[in-house]
Amino acid sequence: MTRFDDLYTEADTFLHRLDPRVKIFSVLLLSLLAFVLSHLLSLILLLSFIFLLLLLARARYSKTLFALKFVLRFMALIAVLWPIFDPSGTPVLARLGPVTITEPAIWRGITSAVRVGCLATVWYILMFTTSQRDLVRALVKLGLRFDFGLTLAIALRFFPAFGSVMESIIDAQRARGMEFEKGGVLTRSRRYVAVLGPAIVTALRTADTLSLALESRAYGARKDRTYLRDLRMSGGDYVALSIAIALLVVPAVARFAFEVPI
Amino acid sequence: MTPGGEPGESVVTVDGVSFSYEGGFEALVGVSMRVRRGEYIAIAGGNGSGKTTLAKHINGLLHPSVGRVTTCGMRTDETSVANLARKVGYVFQNPDHQLFCTTVEEEVRFGLENMDFEESESAPKAQAAMELVDIVALRDRPPFTLSLGDRRKVTIASVLAAEPEILVLDEPTTGLDHHDSEHLMSTLRALNRSGRTIVLISHDMRLVAEHVDRAVLMAAGRILVDADVGAVFSDLELLREAKLVAPPITQVAHRLAPLGVSPSTFTPSQLVQQIEVLRGGGG
Amino acid sequence: MASGSSGEQGGKEPTGGAGFVSPKTVALYGVLTALTAAITFVTFVPFAPTKGYFNMGDSMVFFSAFAFGWRAGAICGGVGSAAADVLLGSGYFAPYTLVAKGSEGLVAGLIDRSGNGKRWIRIIAISVGGACMVATYFLSELYLLDVGWGAAIAEVPGNIIQVIVGGTVGSLLAWYVRKAYPTRSRA
Numbered sequence: 001m002t003r004f005d006d007l008y009t010e011a012d013t014f015l016h017r018l019d020p021r022v023k024i025f026s027v028l029l030l031s032l033l034a035f036v037l038s039h040l041l042s043l044i045l046l047l048s049f050i051f052l053l054l055l056l057a058r059a060r061y062s063k064t065l066f067a068l069k070f071v072l073r074f075m076a077l078i079a080v081l082w083p084i085f086d087p088s089g090t091p092v093l094a095r096l097g098p099v100t101i102t103e104p105a106i107w108r109g110i111t112s113a114v115r116v117g118c119l120a121t122v123w124y125i126l127m128f129t130t131s132q133r134d135l136v137r138a139l140v141k142l143g144l145r146f147d148f149g150l151t152l153a154i155a156l157r158f159f160p161a162f163g164s165v166m167e168s169i170i171d172a173q174r175a176r177g178m179e180f181e182k183g184g185v186l187t188r189s190r191r192y193v194a195v196l197g198p199a200i201v202t203a204l205r206t207a208d209t210l211s212l213a214l215e216s217r218a219y220g221a222r223k224d225r226t227y228l229r230d231l232r233m234s235g236g237d238y239v240a241l242s243i244a245i246a247l248l249v250v251p252a253v254a255r256f257a258f259e260v261p262i
Numbered sequence: 263m264t265p266g267g268e269p270g271e272s273v274v275t276v277d278g279v280s281f282s283y284e285g286g287f288e289a290l291v292g293v294s295m296r297v298r299r300g301e302y303i304a305i306a307g308g309n310g311s312g313k314t315t316l317a318k319h320i321n322g323l324l325h326p327s328v329g330r331v332t333t334c335g336m337r338t339d340e341t342s343v344a345n346l347a348r349k350v351g352y353v354f355q356n357p358d359h360q361l362f363c364t365t366v367e368e369e370v371r372f373g374l375e376n377m378d379f380e381e382s383e384s385a386p387k388a389q390a391a392m393e394l395v396d397i398v399a400l401r402d403r404p405p406f407t408l409s410l411g412d413r414r415k416v417t418i419a420s421v422l423a424a425e426p427e428i429l430v431l432d433e434p435t436t437g438l439d440h441h442d443s444e445h446l447m448s449t450l451r452a453l454n455r456s457g458r459t460i461v462l463i464s465h466d467m468r469l470v471a472e473h474v475d476r477a478v479l480m481a482a483g484r485i486l487v488d489a490d491v492g493a494v495f496s497d498l499e500l501l502r503e504a505k506l507v508a509p510p511i512t513q514v515a516h517r518l519a520p521l522g523v524s525p526s527t528f529t530p531s532q533l534v535q536q537i538e539v540l541r542g543g544g545g
Numbered sequence: 546m547a548s549g550s551s552g553e554q555g556g557k558e559p560t561g562g563a564g565f566v567s568p569k570t571v572a573l574y575g576v577l578t579a580l581t582a583a584i585t586f587v588t589f590v591p592f593a594p595t596k597g598y599f600n601m602g603d604s605m606v607f608f609s610a611f612a613f614g615w616r617a618g619a620i621c622g623g624v625g626s627a628a629a630d631v632l633l634g635s636g637y638f639a640p641y642t643l644v645a646k647g648s649e650g651l652v653a654g655l656i657d658r659s660g661n662g663k664r665w666i667r668i669i670a671i672s673v674g675g676a677c678m679v680a681t682y683f684l685s686e687l688y689l690l691d692v693g694w695g696a697a698i699a700e701v702p703g704n705i706i707q708v709i710v711g712g713t714v715g716s717l718l719a720w721y722v723r724k725a726y727p728t729r730s731r732a
């Protein structure tokens with residue numbers, strides 16, 4: 001309901017049903033693939049594949065747009081600035097004082113921008129289809145210490161609450177006549193303390209209650225903590241994992257062993 | 263408009279306001295109401311009915327998506343919040359979101375400093391505000407170490423210090439014990455008598471019935487009814503719709519209505535008085 | 546901090562049952578991480594020409610390091626900022642952020658520990674910690690993400706400003722919380 005909702009959208013697609021560990025590995029493999037590919041066309045192909053998966057994941061339009069906002073800006077920055085800083089190659093298109101713009105540099109900039117686009121969007125597949133609880137559980141299964149996993153779970157659990165607290169504090173201080181846009185660095189810093197200070201005190205209060213709750217629920221009583229619902233790999237999970245591995249290995253072998261330019 | 267102008271003129275006008283939060287949730291739907299100078303009104307309704315959202319429109323923290331809000335002659339979307347803060351004192355629902363200074367006295371003076379008051383002016387104003395809510399003894403304590411009730415009093419003092427024309431209080435009695443909440447209500451009553459306009463947000467119907475002149479009932483972002491408390495409490499059906507319950511005395515009065523007791527009875531003394539009248543008439 | 550705080554100053558990690566860190570520490574680190582992420586999320590300025598945002602997250606990294614020691618600085622700063630990246634849709638930045646902000650908190654906390662609150666030591670702590678952050682972002686963008694010199698350099702000035710403002714506000718906050726909320730027994 002608020003903008004602090006996470007990216008996860010409930011649905012029942014095959015991507016939602018995949019074991020979160022498989023999804024984490026696949027995302028890492030596809031990220032590596034983006035570095036293996038060096039040709040603009042193959043990167044665009046990869047980007048299209050990622051968007052196809054996002055479509056299949058029934059990612060919500062508004063959430064995708066929100067997430068894309070930051071990535072698109074960074075991609076534009078790369079594409080625009082690359083040619084200015086890279087004078088190599090011919091043909092030279094323009095010379096403006098010390099700056100030389102060449103055609104290959106423009107293509108290199110666009111290629112790098114698309115690669116960053118792939119790296120950014122491939123994460124969404126994981127984030128859109130995996131609840132935070134499953135994510136933390138997968139990390140613990142993959143060897144993250146249980147207490148660190150619990151810390152992470154607490155952090156994710158309180159993030160939206162603290163986000164609203166922050167907004168409420170900003171409102172409260174504005175209602176008392178505080179203007180955030182005015183003044184030099186020092187006055188501004190003091191104003192930030194007026195917002196961050198109450199937020200920290202609220203957080204520390206929360207920590208006090210929370211640690212009591214943890215103690216009273218026998219936190220840490222046994223190391224081999226058990227779960228009510230365990231993660232178990234199914235046939236489909238193995239198939240998906242194999243596909244992801246093949247997607248990385250085949251192009252990697254083609255490029256590095258047989259020097260196919262892809 | 264001169265400060266302290268004509269009593270009875272409209273100081274807040276909410277005109278056909280709809281408002282949606284980011285993410286599309288429509289928290290206010292076609293709301294219109296006005297507050298006159300010197301009035302003491304309540305905005306009441308169940309959780310999530312839009313009370314806070316409406317109140318935040320009064321001092322420009324939120325701007326309507328549709329319609330307009332005028333406060334003390336200023337369109338809220340054409341004025342800064344800081345400017346409106348001189349006219350409207352707003353006590354937030356959660357005191358911990360408002361407090362941040364290291365002593366109570368600094369806290370009470372903080373708003374005055376924002377409004378560029380000189381030290382010589384702000385000290386007596388702060389002193390008066392602290393006296394009003396009875397926290398002078400706490401002046402050197404860090405606010406966060408106080409009890410919830412005292413923290414709430416500090417936020418109220420910090421808002422009162424600037425002597426705003428309009429006072430908006432969002433559930434100010436939550437967390438206060440009976441004594442403190444009665445003390446606060448009588449302070450508000452006194453402030454209202456001295457000419458201050460007060461908007462009280464509450465779902466404590468007993469407080470509303472006993473202290474307030476007019477009540478605006480909200481449900482699902484709409485205004486259900488806007489009338490004198492007497493009229494509001496004579497309609498139990500309406501209260502149910504707003505997810506509120508009438509004060510026990512009023513419920514008793516409704517049960518006794520066949521005997522001739524008026525259904526708009528809010529306080530024990532009113533009820534006793536009526537029963538005495540009835541008995542006097544009968545015997 | 547003022548109170549006798551074994552967990553942060555002494556080298557030993559306070560433990561709970563089964564060799565885990567104590568519930569106090571888990572709760573404290575959890576909420577500080579959440580707050581770091583929330584502050585980064587709420588205070589970003591959308592038009593800065595960077596990975597997307599200029600934010601006050603650094604002040605939480607420095608605050609955690611100065612108020613609760615280098616461990617808190619590293620974990621809450623690193624994980625909290627990385628989580629904000631993920632939540633803001635820049636997940637590919639998260640690994641770099643984890644290292645950049647984690648090392649910022651770790652280094653600033655370690656240097657500050659030897660200073661007993663001396664102001665010039667704290668300034669060094671902020672500068673060296675901040676340098677770790679700026680360098681990590683610059684080098685990883687240049688060599689790991691291969692975004693080119695232009696985009697990598699464009700990010701540096703904003704990051705330096707973030708260190709200066711974040712360091713100042715973080716130190717103020719550490720002082721402030723000790724005064725405003727002194728009753729807390731620290732983990």
Ligand SMILES: Nc1ncnc2c1ncn2[C@@H]1O[C@H](COP(=O)(O)OP(=O)(O)OP(=O)(O)O)[C@@H](O)[C@H]1O
Pocket residue numbers: 001002003283284285287289307308309310311312313314315316355
């Ligand atoms: N920042 C926000 N973003 C999105 N939705 C919000 C936000 N704040 C409030 N809402 C929603 O708007 C509706 C009205 O909220 P509001 O806070 O005005 O209710 P309220 O009457 O003050 O309730 P309460 O008695 O709980 O304080 C609620 O359903 C709430 O979930």
Ligand SMILES: [Mg+2]
Pocket residue numbers: 313314315355432
């Ligand atoms: Mg409310």
